[in-house]
Amino acid sequence: MSEPLFSKKNLKLITDPLNNSNPITVQVLGICSALAVTAQLKPAVVMAISVTAVLAFANVIISLLRNTIPNRIRIIVQLVVVAALVILVDQILKAYVYDVSKQLSVFVGLIITNCILMGRLEAFALGNKPWQSFLDGIGNGAGYAAILIIVGFFRELLGSGTLFGLRLIPESLYITNGGFYANNGMMILPPMALITVGTIIWVQRSKNRKLIEK
Amino acid sequence: MNRNGNTYTVLYAAIMVILVAAILASVSMALKPQQVRNREIEKKQSILASVNIESTPATAEKLYSETIVKEYVVDVKGDEIDGDAFNIDLKKEHAKPADEMHLPVFECQTKDGIKYVFSVRGTGLWGPIWGYIALNDDMNTIYGANFDHQGETPGLGAEIATTAFEKQFIGKTIFDDNGKLYSIFVAKVGQEAPIQHKVDGISGGTITSKGLQKMLLDDFTRYEEFLIKKKS
Numbered sequence: 001m002s003e004p005l006f007s008k009k010n011l012k013l014i015t016d017p018l019n020n021s022n023p024i025t026v027q028v029l030g031i032c033s034a035l036a037v038t039a040q041l042k043p044a045v046v047m048a049i050s051v052t053a054v055l056a057f058a059n060v061i062i063s064l065l066r067n068t069i070p071n072r073i074r075i076i077v078q079l080v081v082v083a084a085l086v087i088l089v090d091q092i093l094k095a096y097v098y099d100v101s102k103q104l105s106v107f108v109g110l111i112i113t114n115c116i117l118m119g120r121l122e123a124f125a126l127g128n129k130p131w132q133s134f135l136d137g138i139g140n141g142a143g144y145a146a147i148l149i150i151v152g153f154f155r156e157l158l159g160s161g162t163l164f165g166l167r168l169i170p171e172s173l174y175i176t177n178g179g180f181y182a183n184n185g186m187m188i189l190p191p192m193a194l195i196t197v198g199t200i201i202w203v204q205r206s207k208n209r210k211l212i213e214k
Numbered sequence: 215m216n217r218n219g220n221t222y223t224v225l226y227a228a229i230m231v232i233l234v235a236a237i238l239a240s241v242s243m244a245l246k247p248q249q250v251r252n253r254e255i256e257k258k259q260s261i262l263a264s265v266n267i268e269s270t271p272a273t274a275e276k277l278y279s280e281t282i283v284k285e286y287v288v289d290v291k292g293d294e295i296d297g298d299a300f301n302i303d304l305k306k307e308h309a310k311p312a313d314e315m316h317l318p319v320f321e322c323q324t325k326d327g328i329k330y331v332f333s334v335r336g337t338g339l340w341g342p343i344w345g346y347i348a349l350n351d352d353m354n355t356i357y358g359a360n361f362d363h364q365g366e367t368p369g370l371g372a373e374i375a376t377t378a379f380e381k382q383f384i385g386k387t388i389f390d391d392n393g394k395l396y397s398i399f400v401a402k403v404g405q406e407a408p409i410q411h412k413v414d415g416i417s418g419g420t421i422t423s424k425g426l427q428k429m430l431l432d433d434f435t436r437y438e439e440f441l442i443k444k445k446s
Contacts, residue, residue, distance in 0.1 A: 039369025039418075070223040077230060084234045088241060095245035098252040098271070156369075188369055188418050 005131065013135040017143030019208065023116045024147040025201045026211060030116040034148055035193040037107060041164050044152030045145075046100070047107045052141025054089065054111050055120060058082050059137035062125040069126070078121045079112075086111050116144055151196045159187030257300075263360040264346035265322045265329050266384075283328075284321035289313070292439030304335040304344065317436055322348065329357045330444070332437055336429025338422040340365040343374065343429060347383070353445040356398075359383040361426065371422030382413040388434055395438050397431040400424065 023029045037047045090108050093101035125133040161169035173179035205211045258278040262269045269277045287297035299318035307315045320331040335344040345361035359380045366372040390396045399407035400415045400423045415423030
């Protein structure tokens with residue numbers, strides 16, 4: 001344990017998921033929630049924060065338990081830890097920040113089924129120390145957050161002309177008010193989220209050649 | 215102990231489950247009173263919002279006791295019956311046969327006079343949707359509306375809970391010129407209905423919009439006798 005807390009190797013655990021091993025664009029995990037909650041920026045941000053928090057803590061807990069978990073039921077153990085954490089968070093939110101918990105209502109279930117969680121627990125936390133697992137959780141959460149926020153940004157801006165619910169494109173430019181502009185209704189439907197994610201993957205791979213499969 | 219043996223695995227699973235259950239159960243019990251209170255305050259805020267009074271969780275209880283002058287229960291024949299209007303669970307009431315249903319009515323004293331608030335509940339795309347509708351004392355013109363939902367898609371169906379959507383209901387009427395109950399038509403682009411009964415639905419949230427339309431028709435029908443009695 002002579003390794004410093006933020007050694008180069010540890011920092012890579014945070015920076016890698018932002019680009020080279022991004023959970024959404026490279027590992028293609030957690031796509032379903034990325035499509036479901038990005039019609040507006042606010043739920044996308046709330047979802048990103050919740051997943052990051054749950055992922056970091058689940059990673060730490062599984063990493064602490066890693067030498068005791070029976071191999072044959074390890075997936076069940078992981079699922080129980082994730083589900084328990086999510087319910088705990090939900091109960092606390094409901095009691096102390098009721099309006100936030102209302103925002104989250106639909107996402108709570110989505111967090112439990114988010115493949116990034118199971119993916120990271122299985123691939124990383126089971127074989128690494130708690131601190132590294134914590135960093136990995138934060139890193140992957142941030143990588144997920146980055147994509148969600150980019151997609152949410154474009155979908156809300158082009159689909160509704162607002163950001164965080166605030167109007168960005170003036171009402172007077174709209175056709176209904178004598179202007180020339182109309183929102184792209186397609187943007188708020190899930191298929192456009194898929195196309196936006198596809199575009200991000202395209203841009204990322206054309207910049208980062210080593211991600212292209214031979 | 216052999217970590218892959220059956221005994222270890224079963225014991226591990228058992229202890230884990232009991233531990234997790236104990237933690238979750240005690241957290242849930244400890245937080246319950248606070249959660250129930252939050253829900254009550256939210257309900258008061260929703261009722262206040264339906265008569266266009268804004269409140270915060272801190273001011274809701276005071277404003278509620280100032281505004282709501284009378285709460286009572288009616289049946290589908292429009293007669294007043296005994297009961298606790300505030301704590302009526304519409305989900306349970308709707309499951310009963312029509313003649314046993316208890317429906318709550320809230321009378322509110324606002325700056326524009328007495329308003330009657332009715333409670334509605336129906337189904338959206340993913341789960342229940344509900345709300346409160348305030349009528350003027352002509353029992354026909356909508357004074358305000360407030361809707362909420364459990365799990366409609368954010369940005370799509372969930373838009374029914376926005377002020378922009380709710381504001382559309384103000385001034386609409388629910389009875390047609392012949393005095394027949396019409397309720398409110400939630401229109402998709404291109405669908406036509408008399409303007410005094412029509413509001414615009416949510417793009418991308420058609421199933422939720424239509425669910426809301428059905429909810430209003432169903433619940434106004436349940437209240438219809440009461441509305442007619444009160445009007446005359």
